[in-house]
Amino acid sequence: MNTAPARLLEVDLEVERRQVTVKAGFTLEAGERLAIFGTSGAGKTTILESIAGFVRLSSGNVRVDGKLVAGKVKGEAALEARHRQVALVRQPTTLFPHLTVEQNVAYGVRRSAARSRIAELLERLGLSALARARGAALSGGQRQRVALGRALASPFRVLLLDEPLSAVDIAAREALRLLTIETSLEHDAAGILVTHDLAEAQAFSDQLAIIDEGRLLQLGGAHEVVLSPLTRRVAELVGYGGFIPAPSAANMSFAIHPDRVVLGTLPERGVVLTGTVLATRPFGPRYECTVREHSGAQFAIHVDQPPATGAECALTALDPPVVAP
Amino acid sequence: MSTTTPAGNLAASGVVPGFPIAGRLVARGSTALAILGALVIWLALLGPFAVLIQHLSFHSIRAALGPPGALDPLWASLGASAIALGSMVLLGTPLAYLLARGRLPLARIVELGILLPLMMPPLVIGLLLIFLIGSEGTLGNLLADIHLTGVNTFFALIVAEFYEAAPFYVLGAHAAFASVDPRIEQDASLLGDRPLQAFRRITLPLAAPGLATGLATAWARAMGAFGAVVIIAYYPRGLPNQIFIAFQEFSLPGALPFALLLVVAALPLPVLAYLWSARTRSRVAGTKAP
Numbered sequence: 001m002n003t004a005p006a007r008l009l010e011v012d013l014e015v016e017r018r019q020v021t022v023k024a025g026f027t028l029e030a031g032e033r034l035a036i037f038g039t040s041g042a043g044k045t046t047i048l049e050s051i052a053g054f055v056r057l058s059s060g061n062v063r064v065d066g067k068l069v070a071g072k073v074k075g076e077a078a079l080e081a082r083h084r085q086v087a088l089v090r091q092p093t094t095l096f097p098h099l100t101v102e103q104n105v106a107y108g109v110r111r112s113a114a115r116s117r118i119a120e121l122l123e124r125l126g127l128s129a130l131a132r133a134r135g136a137a138l139s140g141g142q143r144q145r146v147a148l149g150r151a152l153a154s155p156f157r158v159l160l161l162d163e164p165l166s167a168v169d170i171a172a173r174e175a176l177r178l179l180t181i182e183t184s185l186e187h188d189a190a191g192i193l194v195t196h197d198l199a200e201a202q203a204f205s206d207q208l209a210i211i212d213e214g215r216l217l218q219l220g221g222a223h224e225v226v227l228s229p230l231t232r233r234v235a236e237l238v239g240y241g242g243f244i245p246a247p248s249a250a251n252m253s254f255a256i257h258p259d260r261v262v263l264g265t266l267p268e269r270g271v272v273l274t275g276t277v278l279a280t281r282p283f284g285p286r287y288e289c290t291v292r293e294h295s296g297a298q299f300a301i302h303v304d305q306p307p308a309t310g311a312e313c314a315l316t317a318l319d320p321p322v323v324a325p
Numbered sequence: 326m327s328t329t330t331p332a333g334n335l336a337a338s339g340v341v342p343g344f345p346i347a348g349r350l351v352a353r354g355s356t357a358l359a360i361l362g363a364l365v366i367w368l369a370l371l372g373p374f375a376v377l378i379q380h381l382s383f384h385s386i387r388a389a390l391g392p393p394g395a396l397d398p399l400w401a402s403l404g405a406s407a408i409a410l411g412s413m414v415l416l417g418t419p420l421a422y423l424l425a426r427g428r429l430p431l432a433r434i435v436e437l438g439i440l441l442p443l444m445m446p447p448l449v450i451g452l453l454l455i456f457l458i459g460s461e462g463t464l465g466n467l468l469a470d471i472h473l474t475g476v477n478t479f480f481a482l483i484v485a486e487f488y489e490a491a492p493f494y495v496l497g498a499h500a501a502f503a504s505v506d507p508r509i510e511q512d513a514s515l516l517g518d519r520p521l522q523a524f525r526r527i528t529l530p531l532a533a534p535g536l537a538t539g540l541a542t543a544w545a546r547a548m549g550a551f552g553a554v555v556i557i558a559y560y561p562r563g564l565p566n567q568i569f570i571a572f573q574e575f576s577l578p579g580a581l582p583f584a585l586l587l588v589v590a591a592l593p594l595p596v597l598a599y600l601w602s603a604r605t606r607s608r609v610a611g612t613k614a615p
Contacts, residue, residue, distance in 0.1 A: 052511075080514075
C-alpha cells in the first residue's frame, strides 16, 4: 500500500505522560544523526524509549526499515524487541550487574567473528584494565562507557543515546564521541542523541531538534537552529538571553546571544545598541558583563575587555535573529 | 565542638542539635538495645538446641531410630517435601514473576489468595482440605476416579505441606523478581535475547539469592508442617507427626531423637541457601573491589 521507499527511521508518536503529552514526528535516513535538546522533564527520554518500543503510544507509530516497532496498526504486529535492530543507552545507565564489563559489552554479540573485536572496542573505550570488573565496582563515567560499548558492539541500525557521556570526564568525551559516530557510520545507522548540553548536541549531530514541555518546537540543521531560532522560547533554550523589540515588525524581537555581541558601533555587521554595564565577572578566559539596554532589557554579554561597571557603552549584536513571541 | 560540626555529620555522630548529651544517650541506648535484641534471638535459638543435644544420649537415639522402619517418617517427609517444593517451583515461579511485573489480571485478588493460607490456622486448613479432597468433596470424587484418595495418603501429605509452605516461596519469589529492574530485561531483549533467554541470562541470576531464600524457607515449612498434616495426613507418618506421637506415647525421651532428626534433615538446606544468597548479594552489590 505504501509505495514510497521506506526511510530507515520513521517517527510519528504521541504519548500521554502525567505532566505533559509528548508529541514528536520526524524521519531519519541511514547515516543521519539527530540531537534532541531540551530541559529535563521535556519528554526527551520518553521519545527515546518510545522509539525503542517500550512505551505504549496513545497514537502514531514508529517504524525501523519500514517495519512496525511501536504503536498499533491493524493487521500488523510490532517487531519483537530482538528483531528491532535498535541499540539503547539509558540514563541512568542500566548494566547487567552480575556480569563483568567484558560480558556486558559482548552481550549482544552473537557471531564469533564479531567477538574478536570486543578486545579492541574495550581498548578504545578505555576499559581494558576493567574487563573483569563488575558493574557495581565502577564509577559513573566508567558505567557509561560500558553501556555505550554494549550498544556499539550490538548489530544495530538505529542508535538511541540518552545523555551517554554526561558523567565521562570532558577530556575523554571527544574520543568516545568519535568512536560512536564512526561505529554508527559503519553500521549505516541512524543515530539519536538526547541531551541538555547544546555543545554536546552540536558535536554529535548534523540535525538538531528543540523540545519543550513535550512539544517539538523546531527541527533543522545543528547550526542553523541556533543561529536562526524561530520563536522566543527556542531562542531562550539555545542560549539567547536578551530580547529587544524589533522596529520592523510588530510583536517580533531581536534575540541577543551573549557570544554574538561585540563592543563598539559596527552597523554593517548587525544591530547597534547602547546600554549600561551593571556588573562584570570572570567567565572562563573571558568576562561576562550584565548590561541594561535602553529599552530596559537586561542580558549578559561575553567580552575580552570589560568596560568599567556603570559605564555607558555601545554594542553591536551580530546579525541577531528576529523571533516571534 | 558541636557548633562547628557540619550538619551532614550530626546524624552519624548521634548528636541531636541543641541536645548534644541527650542525643548521644539516645544513640548509645538504641545500640545497646539492638545488641540485647540480637543476644535474645540467639539465646532463644541456641538455648533449646543446646538442651536438645544435652538430653540426648547415643543410646536413646539408637533405641529410637534403630528398629527397622523407624526411619520411614524421615523418608515420607523428605519425599513429600521434595515433591511439594517441586510443584511450588513449577507453578509458583511464573505466578510470582507475572505478579512482580504487574502482568496478571486481578493481581490483588491473586495475592490475597496466596496470603490467606498464611493467615489461616493450619488446623483449619486441614479441616477444609478434607472437604476439598476428601471423599465428601467433588474434587475428592474426581481424585477417587483416578485412584487417588485425599485423606491419609502420601498424596494428602504432599497437599497439606504444599498449602502450608507454598506462600513462603511465592512471596519470596515475588519480592526477588520485583527487585530486578524490568528495564534491564528490556535491554537484554533489544540486544537479541528471546524472552526466555533474557529470563535465564538476566532475571534468574539476579533474582537467585531471593529465590533461594524463599525456597529454603518453604522447605523448612514443608518439612515441619504439622497442623494441616495431622488432620488430613495422619498416615503415612511424616517426621513432625512422628514426634507428636512419640511424645504422647513415650514422653520426651521418645520424641527428642526424632526432633533431632527433623532439625538435621530440615535445617542444612536453608542455612546453606542463606549463606550462598548473602555471598551472591554482596558480590553483585560490589562491596569488594574486583
